[in-house]
Amino acid sequence: MASSSSSSSPSPSPSSSSMENPRSKPNPPSSSPKPPPHLSTPPRVQSFSPYSRTIYSDRFIPSRIGSNFALFDLAPTPAPPSSSTASTSDSGREDFGSGSYSALLRSVMFSPGTPDAASQQRVLSSSGSSSSSPSSSSPFATPSRNIFRYKAEIPRATRRSLFEEDSFQTVSPSNSKGPRKVPRSPFKVLDAPALQDDFYLNLVDWSSQNVLAVGLGNCVYLWNACSSKVTKLCDLGAEDSVCSVGWAQRGNFLAVGTNLGKVQIWDASRCKRMRTMESHQLRVGAIAWSSSLLSSGSRDKSILHHDMRTQDDYISKLTGHKSEVCGLKWSYDNRELASGGNDNRLFVWNQHSTQPVLKYCEHTAAVKAIAWSPHLHGLLASGGGTADRCIRFWNTTTNTHLSCMDTGSQVCNLVWSKNVNELVSTHGYSQNQIIVWRYPTMSKLATLTGHTYRVLYLAISPDGQTIVTGAGDETLRFWNVFPCPKSQITDNLNNIGGTSYVRSYIR
Numbered sequence: 001m002a003s004s005s006s007s008s009s010p011s012p013s014p015s016s017s018s019m020e021n022p023r024s025k026p027n028p029p030s031s032s033p034k035p036p037p038h039l040s041t042p043p044r045v046q047s048f049s050p051y052s053r054t055i056y057s058d059r060f061i062p063s064r065i066g067s068n069f070a071l072f073d074l075a076p077t078p079a080p081p082s083s084s085t086a087s088t089s090d091s092g093r094e095d096f097g098s099g100s101y102s103a104l105l106r107s108v109m110f111s112p113g114t115p116d117a118a119s120q121q122r123v124l125s126s127s128g129s130s131s132s133s134p135s136s137s138s139p140f141a142t143p144s145r146n147i148f149r150y151k152a153e154i155p156r157a158t159r160r161s162l163f164e165e166d167s168f169q170t171v172s173p174s175n176s177k178g179p180r181k182v183p184r185s186p187f188k189v190l191d192a193p194a195l196q197d198d199f200y201l202n203l204v205d206w207s208s209q210n211v212l213a214v215g216l217g218n219c220v221y222l223w224n225a226c227s228s229k230v231t232k233l234c235d236l237g238a239e240d241s242v243c244s245v246g247w248a249q250r251g252n253f254l255a256v257g258t259n260l261g262k263v264q265i266w267d268a269s270r271c272k273r274m275r276t277m278e279s280h281q282l283r284v285g286a287i288a289w290s291s292s293l294l295s296s297g298s299r300d301k302s303i304l305h306h307d308m309r310t311q312d313d314y315i316s317k318l319t320g321h322k323s324e325v326c327g328l329k330w331s332y333d334n335r336e337l338a339s340g341g342n343d344n345r346l347f348v349w350n351q352h353s354t355q356p357v358l359k360y361c362e363h364t365a366a367v368k369a370i371a372w373s374p375h376l377h378g379l380l381a382s383g384g385g386t387a388d389r390c391i392r393f394w395n396t397t398t399n400t401h402l403s404c405m406d407t408g409s410q411v412c413n414l415v416w417s418k419n420v421n422e423l424v425s426t427h428g429y430s431q432n433q434i435i436v437w438r439y440p441t442m443s444k445l446a447t448l449t450g451h452t453y454r455v456l457y458l459a460i461s462p463d464g465q466t467i468v469t470g471a472g473d474e475t476l477r478f479w480n481v482f483p484c485p486k487s488q489i490t491d492n493l494n495n496i497g498g499t500s501y502v503r504s505y506i507r
Contacts, residue, residue: 182436182446186477190223190506192216197453197472199368199385199412199428200285200299200326200342202244204457204470209251211268212459212468214476214506215242220256221506222268225461230506233271234264246287246294251462253308255294257284263296263306277313279304286328288337295337297325303339303349320347320356327370327382336396338380340367346382348396358399364388371414373439375421383411386429391442405442407435413458415467417482424481426469428454434469436481450477476506 194217195203203215212223218236223229236242236258244257253274256264261280266273286297294306303318303325318339327340337349339356344363347356360382369383369391378397384390389409393402410428417423422445425435432455434448453472460467465484470476 180445180483182448183480184446184448186448186450186479188478190476190478192470192474192476192506195457195470195472195474195476196241197456199366199410199454199456200324202246202286202326202457203242204459204468204476205245205247205254206459206461206468207247207251207254207268208249208462210462211247211251212476213245213247213254213268214470215245215256216506217241220245220254220266223506231271233266233268234273243283243285244287244296246289248289248294249291255287255289255296257287257296257298259283261298261300263287263294265294265308277306279306279313282324285324285326286339288328288330290330290334290337295328295330297328297339297341299324301325301341303328303337316354318349318354318356320359321345323366326366326368329370329372331372331378331380332374333377336372336378338370338372338382340370340382342366344384344388346370346394348380358396360392360394360401362392362401362404363390365410369411369414369425371416371423373416374418375416381414381416381423383407383414383425386410391425391437393440403440403442405437409433410454412454412456415458415460418460418464419482419485422482424458424460424467426455426458428456432471434467434479446481448479448481451475 192214195214196217201215205213206225207213210225212225213233214221214223218238218241220233220242222231222233224231233254234256239260240262241259242256243259244255246255246257248254252267252269254266254268256266258264261278261282261284263277263280263284264273265275265277280296280298280300280302282299284296284298288295292308294308295303296306297303301319301321301323303321304314305316305318306313307315321339321341321343322345323342325339325341327338329338330336331338335351337351339347339349341347344361344365344367346360346363346367348358348360349355350357363382363384365385365388367382367384369381371381373379373381378395379402380394380396382392382394384392386409389407389411391405391407391411391414393404394400395402407425407427409431411425412428413426415424421439423437423439425437427433427435432449432451432453434451434455436445436448437443438445451469451471451473455469455471457470458467463484465480465482466478467481468476468478
């Protein structure tokens with residue numbers, strides 16, 4: 001960069017002067033007063049060479065000749081020749097370097113605990129006085145190693161606090177984020193008397209309206225997760241009992257499967273039964289909704305499709321299982337239905353088939369645990385009973401078996417997280433544990449214990465953060481296992497109604 005010439009330097013020749021700056025005037029005589037250093041302006045260099053040409057490159061290389069480093073207190077401070085000049089330089093430094101903003105800028109751009117930052121702080125805090133330290137002699141060495149370097153992103157919470165009045169503090173680079181911590185204890189426990197210890201039943205479901213339905217004996221109870229209010233929905237009488245419950249996708253209607261083979265539809269908002277279908281011969285232990293279509297699986301080995309828009313009890317009957325149907329789940333796009341049975345078979349059906357389009361026979365025990373991935377189309381997980389103990393993954397689009405994980409105990413339930421690519425499994429014999437898995441590595445994030453009987457029932461909250469588990473020990477336990485969605489900034493327990501450990505009764 002060019003600088004103003006002094007009186008002692010020789011004046012350039014007219015030819016060179018006209019080439020570099022043809023409009024420049026002759027240098028003033030040595031007797032003319034010299035402008036202060038901080039007010040001197042470098043001459044603008046122009047080139048009129050007839051041989052100059054534009055050179056194009058495949059990348060852009062910025063030029064920082066015109067950068068104003070004094071704005072960030074990074075420019076070298078010339079030594080003051082006199083006290084008056086020093087006072088002028090001090091006032092100029094106050095304009096750019098003093099104040100909270102300048103201190104905050106230095107703390108963000110330079111690591112607070114390093115020698116470079118300490119020396120830079122000494123240079124910036126000096127009042128124009130000369131220093132013999134390396135930082136003072138070469139002020140551009142330190143920032144060149146820090147300013148234009150990619151660093152780890154400052155946490156969002158830290159960035160928000162930077163501009164608060166009481167938070168002008170140094171910010172250190174953030175470390176890499178470690179594994180997510182899952183609370184090992186339930187935050188709420190509900191006593192559920194008469195909750196059956198039967199592997200083939202499905203007695204717990206959580207609606208999109210944040211209402212939990214639980215089948216206890218011959219009754220169905222509703223627990224509102226927002227208000228903790230308990231409502232008795234129905235009583236089937238002494239001759240019948242509840243074998244399965246399932247909410248419609250909109251959360252208004254509840255289907256109840258009974259031990260006598262009946263399927264009842266209830267309006268939960270009015271506690272009113274809408275219709276009863278009596279097409280099965282034996283108990284109905286599995287229920288799954290697909291919009292207005294309800295599928296029910298029974299001990300009579302059949303699966304029936306019931307259309308709520310027609311008066312017929314069922315519109316189609318699926319046959320293929322050789323034993324009781326104990327698992328039933330529709331895919332998220334409502335195009336495929338997966339069923340598991342006590343015949344150790346996992347079948348996949350489409351919307352119009354009456355015979356399975358895919359058959360998987362790798363399990364060696366009853367298949368009750370079934371879960372479709374909400375993240376990848378056609379990804380299906382299934383779990384086997386005591387003699388199998390494995391979680392298997394299938395690609396129903398390509399009809400391939402992807403992987404198998406031996407869990408060491410009976411797999412009772414599976415559910416995928418809607419917010420992250422993780423899933424939860426509940427287990428029975430012999431450990432009665434709950435495991436949070438990270439897919440596809442199938443590494444364990446947490447193992448939760450507390451139930452003293454098999455964890456036979458599992459449901460997930462509508463926000464995808466909380467699960468509820470039920471067991472033969474007649475308790476329902478609520479666990480926070482999944483993070484909130486990235487687009488949602490709420491407290492983890494905002495919709496649950498409590499943050500401390502609470503034990504109460506559901507009836």
